[in-house]
Amino acid sequence: MNVVIDEIRYHVEVCGGGFPLLLLHGFTGDASTWTSFCHDWGQHSKLIVPDIIGHGKTESPEKLDRYQIESTANDLNRILDVLGVNQVDLLGYSMGGRLALTFAILFPDRVRKLVLESASPGLLTEEERVSRRMKDAELAKCIRENGINPFVDYWEEIPLFSTMKRLSKDINESIRAQRLNNSPVGLANSLLGMGTGSQPSWWGPPLKQLECEILLVTGAEDEKFCRIAEEMLKDLKNGTWIAVENSGHAIHVEEREKFGTIVSGFLHK
Numbered sequence: 517m518n519v520v521i522d523e524i525r526y527h528v529e530v531c532g533g534g535f536p537l538l539l540l541h542g543f544t545g546d547a548s549t550w551t552s553f554c555h556d557w558g559q560h561s562k563l564i565v566p567d568i569i570g571h572g573k574t575e576s577p578e579k580l581d582r583y584q585i586e587s588t589a590n591d592l593n594r595i596l597d598v599l600g601v602n603q604v605d606l607l608g609y610s611m612g613g614r615l616a617l618t619f620a621i622l623f624p625d626r627v628r629k630l631v632l633e634s635a636s637p638g639l640l641t642e643e644e645r646v647s648r649r650m651k652d653a654e655l656a657k658c659i660r661e662n663g664i665n666p667f668v669d670y671w672e673e674i675p676l677f678s679t680m681k682r683l684s685k686d687i688n689e690s691i692r693a694q695r696l697n698n699s700p701v702g703l704a705n706s707l708l709g710m711g712t713g714s715q716p717s718w719w720g721p722p723l724k725q726l727e728c729e730i731l732l733v734t735g736a737e738d739e740k741f742c743r744i745a746e747e748m749l750k751d752l753k754n755g756t757w758i759a760v761e762n763s764g765h766a767i768h769v770e771e772r773e774k775f776g777t778i779v780s781g782f783l784h785k
Contacts, residue, residue: 519566519598521591524582527573528595529565532558535628537783538592538604539565540612542766543706544671544695546572549609549768556776560784561605566595568612570702570710578701583709586716589619596626605783607631609768611706614638614715621722630730631779634765636744637718648713656704667703668695679737679764687769723751730755731782735763735770756782 519526529547531554541549547565554563567574569588581587592615596604606627608616613635620627639645659667671677672692680688708714716722730752732745736759745757758778763770 519595521594521598522582524569524577524591525575526569526591526595527567528599530563530599531565532561532563534559534561535783536601536604537561537563538596538606538616539563540568540592540606540608540616541571542610542612544571544668544698544703545609545612546694546698548572548694552772553768553776553779557780560780564596564599564601564604566592568615568706570706571698574702576699576702576705578705580705580709583705584714585615585618585710586622588615588710589622592619593623593626602626603628605629605631607633607779608635609633610635610765611710614712615710617718618715620726620728621718624725624727627728629783630726630728631733631782632730633733633767633775634735634738634741635732636712636741637723637748638715639712640717640719645713645717648711649708650713652707652711652713656707659700659704659707664696664698664700664703667700668692671695676738676740676765679735679770680766683770691769720751723748724753726752726754728754729782731778732757733767733775733778734759735765735767736761737764741765 519528539550546567550565570576606616613632620630734741734745749755749757760767760771767775
């Protein structure tokens, strides 16, 4: 279905039945990230799966302020209003995890439980954020000037995704095809507006104020995000962290069945 928020058409897929579960994909992803979980999670949850602005079948406007993470969280809030959903469980992966955390901080009453897969609260210092914004601006410029294909070639080779090379050729080709289906304008603007260097830092008081149950999931081989999860846990009142063996950053792909079981167990314990 399509939901229009301030003239931006969002593509939203819905499946299953039960307590609503809002699923947010990562950068270069789309709603199909979660398709394989619809059967299992759909047994206990009503899955609400949007393409985040700039991705998939959702529109990719030129106006950069629509991509700011707080603006996007507000769009999600209004999508739930349109769907008549008052409260959700919320799961986000990587960029979608940062967006999920932002949503939970801005609209705490709408979140029952929160699952963050390989996600961070942003960068702690302004110096780090400035450096990251400069790198993302260079990358965004390359996407606009050279198109999607060279960018996806580059993105597949970053160290964060090195463990995905162990997956089958079919899985990797499917992921590549989905990434190539995105809009150059959408991905470039997502980097500029919603990148880790552009969002506020949610470390400290914002994390500490969260009351809902929170599950952090990282791949045991993803050392960077394991360190981040360990630090986040110190600020969370009601947090749990699970590191999944034999997995890197994209646990939902690399250890799909384990991830599915972990999420189901957390949502319905």
